[in-house]
Amino acid sequence: MPGVEDELDEGFEAILGHLKEARGFDFTGYKRSSLMRRVRRRMAQVGFEGYTDYLDHLQANTDEFARLFNTILINVTAFFRDPDAWDYLQSEVIPMILAERGPGDQVRIWSAGCSSGEEAYSLAIVFAEALGMEEFRQRVKIYATDVDEEALAQARQASYPEKAIDGLPESYVRRYFERQGDRFVFHKDLRRSVIFGRNDLVQDAPISRIDLLVCRNTLMYFNADTQADILRKLHFALLPRGVLFMGKAEMLLSHSRMFDPVDLKHRVFRKVPNAPLAGSLFGHHFLQDRRGEPGEADELRALAFGVTPVAQIVVNSGDLLILVNQQAQQIFGLSDRDLGRPLRDLEISYRPVELRGYVEQVRNERRALRVKDVEWQRGPGDMLALELHVTPLISASDEPLGVSVVFHDITTSQRLIAELANANRQRESAYEELQSTTEELETTNEELQSTVEELETTNEELQSTNEELETTNEELQSTNDELQTINNALRDRTGELDDLNEFLESVLTSLRAGVIVVDREMRVVAWNAGAEELWGLRSDETEGEHLLNLDIGLPVAELRPVVRPALADPSYTKDVVVEAVNRRGRQVTIRVSCGALRNRRGHSTGAILVMETAGALSAVSQTATEGTSGRTTPDRP
Structure with missing residues (x-):
């Protein structure tokens, strides 16, 4: 139904016209199929089926424009997106750019379509790695532009969630980011070298004198005519040896003669200066007006020379500037005060080209010379392409009088030739692209059929x-029920163990005698109140310490031969009487009973020492006589 389609197209064009007139955003250069698909997506989100109804809603609700704008512009970006291409840029391209510039020269970079800033800060990182922090701050300026003001506002904050930097090397995160809460902020000192601003590649003038221009996966959203126009702007923005870094989704540059491929795989290109336009030679013939007076003819010659639209100067045989027309004065900043001055003293002698050598060559060879391919950066964003015609001036008597230099401005002509050549190349590649697209569609159809079958299989697997x-x-x-039962049993067992521990602690506390329990390593595992009363050390000071390392009044070194057998023999017991000093510093006689600490299986797991104060010195003496060492009592049966 053609009538319905025309109506739909008119409604869609009306929306684009409103965005252009009311908001200043021209989307007419974008690909219609993808543009319509995104607008329809937004219409479905707010519940409109017709373009006309949605246009009324767009005009009545100021907030709707921002939502539609964000739907149209898919801001997909990441730090070092396509790592292989960035590795090539860092290892090959950046050293090449820096090698072609002096150590103090400025490096200007443009990130076109920068979105929320990850690409611009990635550029800052790789150049800071190449130059060092200090030199980067002094030499590098990164201009990052986009049409989305919301994305630019986010980029200026330079604050990113942890997910955004997950793929970055740890060294980069440490050197170039500062953690603030749950976000990471790009280093403030380096951020001053990155300048964010709004620039519409379709409508706005490009930034000029750029060494490296990064425009990745941006051209693919535009139609062929708009792409060609943007490419011309990017070509103009770059310096003569400037580098263009594109995205892997863009293919047109491989057919363009405006850029030479440096590496097609990674989409790195270099600017090709435009071929000069062969212009016609404009000779100046000053004819004597036979009907006029000589004075009138001279005046006419001077006036005609002054107003000629082509810049021209004349140098006499003594290399003095004799004549300058108005066009040369305007272009090169000359004035009447410069007449009669030596050519070598004037800026025009070496800018835009080293002129004195050509003048001398023409004077010596007595023949005209044409100098091609002269590019002159007259000012910011003002590049001129010139062609010089240097002609000797010979008198009627064959004497050299001077040299005429004519400067032809061929900037517009070169641009037109480049545009025509590019249009022709695009027409030649259109058929190839169409054929390639047809093959891709057939392949896509097969892949979709295969995907449907895979989805059906996946659905069955998901059901299973x-x-x-x-x-x-x-x-x-x-x-879970079993674990709950086990948990209840463990809780009961824990209560029983707590009661048992409390009981054992009560037993040890109730004993008036000092009790020390040691493990097989002779480390104290129990120390009761009686031992604390005898030796003045608390249990928390002794538990875990080696018995023989305790600094108390008891001569613990003498207990080694008593305790050692108990650690090996479960049935071992022995008493010993020793002289000691209690916690009050008094000399006391202590009876120490040592026995093995047995487990349920009857194995020795340590030793128990029970310590009591002896009743009388005579008993001590008698015990010492009967003991094997003079200080010990007989073993208990």
Whole structure:
């Protein structure tokens, strides 16, 4: 139904016209298919089916424009997106750019379509790695532009979530980011070298004198005519040896003669200066007016020379500037005060080209010379392409009088030739692209058919998995009940153990005698109140310490031969009487009973020492006589 399609197209064009007139955003150069698909997506989100109704809604609600704008512009970006291409840029391209510039020369970079700033800050990182922090701050300026003001506002904050920097090397995160809460902020000192601003590649003038221009995966959103126009702007923005870094989705540059490929795989190109336009030679013939007076003819010659639209100067045989027309004065900043001055003293002698050598060559060879391919950066964003015609001036008597230099401005002509050549190349590649697109569509159709079959298989697998999950859920529920029962039993057992520990602690506390329990390594594991009363050390000061290392009044070194056998023999017991100094500093006689600490299996796991104060010195003496060492009592049966 052509009538319905025309109506739909008119409604869609009306929306684009409103965005251009009311908001200043020209989307007419974008690809219609993808543009319509995104507008329809936004219409579905707010519940409109017709373009006319949605246009009324767009005009009545000022907030709707921002939502539509964000839907149209898909801001997909990341730090070092396509790592292989960035590795090539860092290892090959950046050293090449820096090698072609002096150590103090400024490096100007343009990130076109920078979105939320990840690409611009990636450029800052790789140049800071190449130059060092200090030199980067002094030499590098990065201009990052986009049409989305919301994305630019986010880029200026330079604050990113942890997910955005997950793929970065740890060294980069440490050197170039500062953590603030749950976000990472790009280094403030380096951020001053990155300048964000709004620039519409379709409507606005490009930034000029750029060494490296990064425009990745941006051209693919535009139609062929708009792409060609943007490419001309990017070509103009670059310096004669400037580098263009594109995205892997862009293919047109491989057919363009405006840029030479440096590496097609990674989409790195170099600017090709435009071929000069062969212009016609404009000779100046001053004819004597036979009908006029000589004075009138001279005046006419002077006037005609002054107003000629082509810049021209004349140098006499003594290399003095004799004549300058108005066009040369305007272009090169000359004035009447410069007449009669030596050519070598004037700026025009070496800018835009070293002129004195050509003048001398023409004077010596007595023949005209044409100098091509002269590019002159007259000012910011003002590049001129010139062609010089240097002609000797010979008198009627064959004497050299001077040299005429004519400067032809061929900037516009070169641009037109480049545009025509590019248009022709695009027409030649159109058929190839169309054929390639047809083949891609056929392949896509086959892939879609295969995908449908895979989805059907996946659906069956998911159904089977769901049944398995239900079975697993029942098993987990049963296991959970069992764990709950075990948990209750463990809770009861814990209570019993607490009661038992409390009972054992009460027993040790109730004993008036000092009790020390050691493990097989002779480290103290129990120290009761009686031992604390005898030796003045608390249990928390002794537990875990080696018995023989305790600094108390008891001569613990003498207990080694008593305790050692108890650690090996579960049935071992022995008493010993020793002289000691209690916690009050008084000399006391102590009876130490040592026995093995046995487990349920009857094995020795340590030793128990029970210490009591002896009743009388005579008993001590008698015990010392009967003992094997003079200080010990007989073993207990």
